[in-house]
Amino acid sequence: MGDADGLRHRAIDQLAGLVGRYCWLEHRLFVLTGTAASAPAVVPGDPGEAECRVWFAAASHRHGALAAGWTEHLPVRAGVDRDALVSAPPGPLPGLLDDLASAATTEPARGLAGLVDGVLPAAAATYGLHLEAASPVSEAPVMDGLVEARRVVQGELRGGVALLRRLPGGARGNGQPGWPGGAEISEMVERAFDGFGVFPAVQPS
Secondary structure (H helix, E strand, C coil), X not given: CECCCCCECCCHHHHHHHHHHHHXXXXXXXXHHHHHHHCCCCCCCCHXXXXXXXXHHXXXXXXXXXXXXXXXXXXXXXXXXXXXXXXXXXCCHHHHHHHHHHHHHHCHHHHHHHHXXXXXXXXXXXXXXXXXXXXXXXXXXXXXXXXXXXXXXXXXXXXXXXXXXXXXXXXCCCCCCCCCCHHHHHHHHHHHCCCXXXXXXXXXX
């Protein structure tokens, strides 16, 4: 059934799965950044490391709030397993985030660079693409969540980029052995949402 614009709505199960995937990503970032924030100092007294830890702590709070907000958008109806909707995606993204978590605890600037170079831009793009293609008729509450999530992630990204530029050498994650570049990380995030009608940026059918 089409809406007034002649564009068809995203199926309710597809939307539920997409929101569940958002929950998973935000909760994983909440844990990742929270663990990095509370890890013992690698170089006690290093101001750059301390700034990274502070950034991680603030980021953890923000991603925790986003995860909780997305949880509220999960469907509540008979026959729907809400917990099953919040599941890790297939593909390399879970492993990448595990690697980032490890790096962030022992090499804070490198972990921060991995988030800023790929994960956060891709997350912001995903929220933006969904917002562009969302139906105001059937997805209005979710659209409010998308607006807030994109705003939060974009602001966090700006802060992370500014911090990296202040660090000695403008530390970046790209180009280091075994570390994917930003474009590759973005592709991993895109693959995590494949099948939910977000990519490419067109109205889902």
